[in-house]
Amino acid sequence: MTEILHVDLPERSYPIYIGTDLGDIFIEVTSRLRRDGRRVVVIADQTVARLYPDLLKRVVALGGKPLLLPGNERTKSLAVLGKTYDWMAGEMLDRHSIVFAIGGGVIGDLTGFAAASYLRGLDFYQVPTSLLAMVDSSVGGKTGINLPSGKNMVGAFWQPRGVLVDTAFLEKLPARQFACGMAEIIKYGLLADADLFHQVERTPVWRWNHPGLPALIFECCAIKASIVAHDERETRPSGGRALLNLGHTFGHALEKVTSYKGYGHGEAVGLGLVLAARLSQKLGWLNAKEVERVEKTVHASGLPVRLRQPVAVSKLLAAMKLDKKVRDGKLRFIALRAIGQAETVDDVPEKTIRSLWLQAGAR
Template identity: 55%
Template sequence: MKTEALTVELADRSYPIHFSESLVSLKQCVRSLREAGRAVRVISDARVLDAQPDYLSQAGFKREEILSLPAGEPTKSIQYFDECLRFLASQAVNRDGALFAFGGGVIGDLTGFVAASYLRGIDFYQIPSTLLSMVDSSVGGKTGINLPEGKNLVGAFWQPKGVFIDVNLLKSLPKREFAAGMAEVIKTGMLADASLFEKLESLDGLQPESAELPDIIRRCCAIKASVVAADEKETAGSGGRALLNLGHTFAHAIENVAGYGDYLHGEAVGIGLHLATRLSTALGCIADKDVERVVRVCKTYRLPTVLESELPIGQLMAAMQRDKKNRAGKLRFVTMDAIGTAVTREDVDSELVRAIWKEAGAL
C-alpha cells in the first residue's frame, strides 16, 4: 500500500487523508493545535469509546475534552445536535477551536454539522472508526442530521481540515458493521471502477486483517476525492457528485419507512444497489447478468439484497419524493450504463419504480 497522504484538491480548502501511521499524524496534529493555543474537543459515541478506550488518550486528548453520545442512527438528530453545541458553548470554545469526530458515519456527519454551525464555523477533523466512514462519509464535507421526514434533510457542506484513517480501528468493529461498510466499497466499484468491482468478485470476502483491505480503502478514497474536487456541492446538471448516491434513493427510503435503526445504512444500501441495478436493466442500459453479479457480490460480503420484512410501497414512494437529489419535483435516480459507469436520470416512470419495489418484497 502507498504510504503517503492523499490530498482532496479543493484549492485553499484542500486537505490530507492520512493512511500510514495515522495515529502518529493525529498526535502531531493535536500537539500543533495545543502549541498554537487552540482548544481541542472530540465528539464520539459510547460504543467506540468502549471498544477503543485508550486511543484518544494516546493521541493526546483529555477525558474532559470528549463528549460521549449514544451509538446509532437516532443520534444524528436535532436533540444531539443541540447537546453538542451546548457542550462547546459551556466550555467557552472560541472560533479558533478545533473539533474532532471519532466514530462512524453518524458521528462524522453530526460533528461536521456542529462544526459548520457553531460560531458560524470552526475547524474539524475526521477520525473514522468504521469501514463505511473510512471509504465514504469522512471524505467530502457532506455534514448533516436527519428529520423524521427523511434522511440528511438538514446540513451543510463543511470540509474537514484532515482525515486520519487507521485500519487497526476496524479490528474491534462488529462483523455486522464491517459488512455494512462493504456496501459503500461495492458501490464505488459499480459507479466508477469496474476493476475494483472485479477485484471484489475475485475475493472470498474481506476481514479487517485482510492484506487487500488497505489498498481497497485508499482506492475508494481516491475516487471520492476526485468526484468531490470536480463537483463539491453537487451542483452539476447531470452526473457529478450525485453519482455517489448510487443505490441511495432506494436505501434512504427503506431507512425512513422501516424506522432509523432497523437497517444499518450499509444494509439498506446493499438492497438499494440491487434495485438500482434492476432499474438499469429495466431501462435497457445493462445486461440481466449484471443483476446476478451485483447480488452475488453483496451476498459474498454478507449484505441483504431484498427487504427483510414487507414495507408499504406508498410510503416508500412518498419517502423518495423527499429525496434531496430530486429536481423540479421529479425523482432523480442514479443508474448504470455498465458496471463501473454511472449516470443520473430523471425520466424514470413511477410505475416501473413500484414494480421494482415489489421485486424487493414491498407491498
C-alpha cells in the same frame, strides 16, 4: 506504512492519511495544533471510546473531557445537535478551537454539522472508525442531521481540515458493520471502477487486517476525492457528485420507512445497489448476467438483496418523493450504463420503481 491522498478543492484542500496505526499521526497532528495555541476537543462514539480506552486516555491528555455519543441514527437529530452546542458552549470553544470527530458516519456527520454552524464555523478533523466512514462519509464535506420528514435534511458542506484513516480501528468492528462498509465499496466499483468491482466480486469478505485493505480504502477515497474536486456542492445538472448517490434514493427511503431500525445505512444501500442494477436493466443498459453479478456480490458481502420484512410500497414511494434528490418534482436516479460507469436519470416512471420494490418483497 501511511499513504497520503489529497482532496484538491479551490479553498479547503486537505490530506487523507491512510494507514494501519496512525496513533502517532494523531499525536503529531494534535500536538502541532496545540503548539499553535489551538484548543483541541473531541466528540467520540461512546462504543469506540469503551473499546479503545488508550485512545480515550490520549484524548483526555489533550485537556478536557470528550463528548461521548451513541453511534446510531437517533444521534443525528435536532435534540442531540442542541446538546452538542451546549457542550461546546460549556467547553468555552472559540473560533480557533478545533474539533475531532472520532467514530462512524453518525458521529462524523453530526460533529461536522455542529462544527460548521457553531460560532459560524469551526475547523474539524475526521477520525473515521467504521469501514463505511473510512471509505465514504469522512471524505467530501457533507455534514448534517435527520429530520422526522427525512434523512440528512439539514446540513452543510463543510470540509474537514484532514482525515485520519486507521484500519486498526476495524479489529473490533462487528461483521454486520463491516458488511455495511462493503456496500459503499461495491458502490464505488459500480459507479467508477470496474476493476475495483471485480476485486470485491472475487473477494467479497475482507478482514480488518487483510494486507490489501488499506489499498482498497485508498482507491475508494481517491474516487470520491476526484468526484468531489470536480463538483464539491453537487451543482452539476447531471453526473458529478450526484453519482455518489448510486443506490441511495432506494436506500434512504427504506431506512426512513423502517424508522432507521430495520437496516443499517450500508445494508439499505446494498439493497439499493441491487435495485439500481435492475433499473439499469429495465433501461436497457445492463444485461441479466451483469445484474446477477451485482446481486451475488452484494449478497456474498453479507448484505440483504431483498426486504427482510414486507414494507408497504406506497410508503416507500412517498419517502422517495421527499428525498433531496427530487428535482422539479421528478424522482432522480443513478443507473449503470455498464459496470464501472454510472449516469443520472430523471424521467423514470413511478410504475417502474413500484415494480422494482414489489420484486424486492414490498407489498
